[in-house]
Each structure stands twice: as C-alpha cells, then as structure tokens.
Amino acid sequence: MAKDGNAALTGRRRFLQSLAGGSAAAVALSQSWTAHAQGRRAAEPDMDAGKTGFKIKRVTASSLFTRGDFDYGGVKKTMGGGGCYVEIETENGTIGTGMTAIVDTNAVAYIINSAAGRALIGMDALRNEEIWNRLYWMLSPRGQTGLAGHVMSSIDIAVWDIKGKALGVPVATLLGGARARVPVYATFGPANFTIDELVAVATAMKAQGIVNLKMVVGNGAIEARHDAAMDTIIEEDIQRVAAVRKAVGDDVNLMVDGNCGFDLPGAERLVRGIMPYRITFFEEPLAQNDVQLMAELRKRTGITLAAGQNDTLAYQYRDMILAEAVDYIQPNVMMAGGYTQVAKIAGMAQAFNIDITNAGAGALQNMHLHAGLQNGGYCEWHLPWMTFDKIIYRNMPEPVDGFLTIPDVPGLGIVPDQDAIREASKPPRRGGGGSGGD
C-alpha cells in the first residue's frame, strides 16, 4: 500500500503516460481521467498491486465472428454468431477470459485495445471494485449507457475468472454458492424458422428434458407499426405460439421474446392473442424497454413481463422495479457491468423479492451468477448462440435433465480454443449491432 500522496501521483503519471502514447481516443480518455484525478480522487493512495502476484500485465480483445451448424430435431441450418473476447494476463501467468455481445464488437475491441486495457496495466486483478471504478470514471463519467457497459462487462468477467483461479474455486462459489446447478430454458425459435421447424426443434428439446422453452415474436413489428403488415405479424405470431403449445403439451413452460420490437397497441393485441397458451413470461415486448409503457401493458393485460438484458446501469433496473413494470429483471453479466455490478443489482431486486433471470445468451458466463446468488433463476441455453460458444470454447458443460451443473474447477471453468479464436477474428467479419442472443 502506498504510504503518501507522492506514490499516488507517480502511479497516475505512469497511467497517463501509458495512455498518451496511443490513439486520439486514448488521449481523449486520458484527459477525461486527468480531470477526474485532479478533482475528487487527488488525495487517494494507489493500491500496491505487487503484493498478491496478480498484477495485470496484458489486456487484449478480439472481435469474433463464426458460422456454426445448428442441428436439432432434424432442422439443420448455418448460424452466424459474434462476440468480443477478452483476455487478461497477470504477472504470475494466470489468464482470465471475458466476453460481451449484442453490440458492435469491433468498436468494443478497439476501445479495450487502444485505451481501457492499457489503463489497467499494473493494477491488482483481484481488486475488481477498484478496476470497475477506474473503468467507470474513464469511460462513462456522466453515467452514459452504451459501449462502456460492454467494455466494463467483458473485462470484469475476465477479472472474476482470475479471482476464481487465484482462490481455487468456481466463480459461482465466490459469488455466494447458492446452488450447484441452475435450471435452463432453451431459446429455440428465431423469427426466420417456419412453424414446422419451430415445432420440430421444440419437440426435440422437450425430449432432451428441457421443459422451459422460449421463442421469438414480433419479427420487424416496430417498423411495420403504421401499416397493415403489423396485423399480419401479430396474427402469424399467435399461430406460431399456438402450434408450439399444441406440439409440446401443457407440461412445458413457454416464454416469448419481443426483442423490444412492439409499440404498446401492438404488444397488447399480441398478448391478448397468446394468453390462452399459458405464457410464463413475455420478454422485452416494447421499444426501448420503455418503463412506463411496460407498466401499462402489465396493468392492462396481467401478462408476466421480464426485461433488461442490454441495460447497463443499476438505476435502470431500479426504475423498472419501482414502476412495477416487470416481474423479473434480466441483467446479463456480458452487458450490465459484469459480476461486480450485477451482484449488486440482484441484491437490490432481492429487497423487492424479485428474481433475476438470464436473457441475451452467454450461459457459460451467466450460469455462475444464477448458481451463486440466492435470487438467481433460469439460465438461457440459446441454441443459435451455442453454435458460437461450441466453436470458441472446449469442454463446455451441457444441460442434463434441464439443468446446467457448474464445473467444479477454478474460475469460469471454460477453456478457449485459441486456434478457433484466431480463425474467428480474421477479417472480413461482422461486428455490427445485434449479433448475439435474444
């Protein structure tokens, strides 16, 4: 631990010098940090990262895109998938890995490689709160949401992987170890599947013991809200939900996901059409996750709502809960600030007796959250996303009888395939918004 302010100034000078040699973006961020450092934190001593041996020496990010084989229930398709993969290496050789998605991953990788990662060199990887705080004030000093959340999330996941490896326990145990396994739901129905394909895949999932299923609704509805196509989309969605319910029977929980694709009148019409088919929850029905409109939809129809997979800051979940807009919140560690912040969001929800559920994919990262915390819930086994994970990682756990068991190994318990990562990071690649989970 530094003894006086001179050591603190030296540490910040090293940090600023590391930034100043980089790109214009890095310089701008360094100026932002300088202004902050000269203000509120000027007298704060730096931590001594050398004591633990987990001083950060490398942070690298890669924007990945893969094409994988989807093959369930006789339905065979090629699926694209993408994410930003992060590695953090410490001086003692420990490597942690992180991931984020559903964003322009090329932009996220650029921010990490040009500025955010360099700001962490020399910090203690075991001090996740200090790392999170530095990134927050560097990337989002006025509380903006957006890319900063993805950068912070992917780095924070890697930091917790290192913490688990340092202490010899799974991340789920570090978070509290509430349970050894988590129930999964399978997201099986992208909008481009025909009704016959939906039925075939849902039936195959049930045969594997997965009795919680989620399908997409509202394909392009928000763009069609001012013309007759809206009614066509809603009517087709009702038929798709009805066909799946008929095929899987009553002993399956069925969820739908609107991907923020409806206005309030359209969402209400759809809800009234699908209510007879016992919908466990309707995820993100409305554009922008509008809190007031979600509360209104819930009040008008009585439908169970869930939302928040791409939200970034804790106040967004607070507002959903206080407005009684949702029954479940869905903070995803890949987007909402990693374990460091999502554990706090989950604690806030617990004070209202509200559970969290996983949405937005990332089962391998989010299963630790839901196993670790008392009010953890379903983990999403997103079939198209898993075609990506199965290319990028080795020795993946698979659901058995509808549950994912946390691997009894330190950290995240997943092994990146470096050859596959190199191949997936080759240009040309798609890094644009929307790649990833539902």
Ligand SMILES: [Mg+2]
């Ligand atoms: Mg979703």
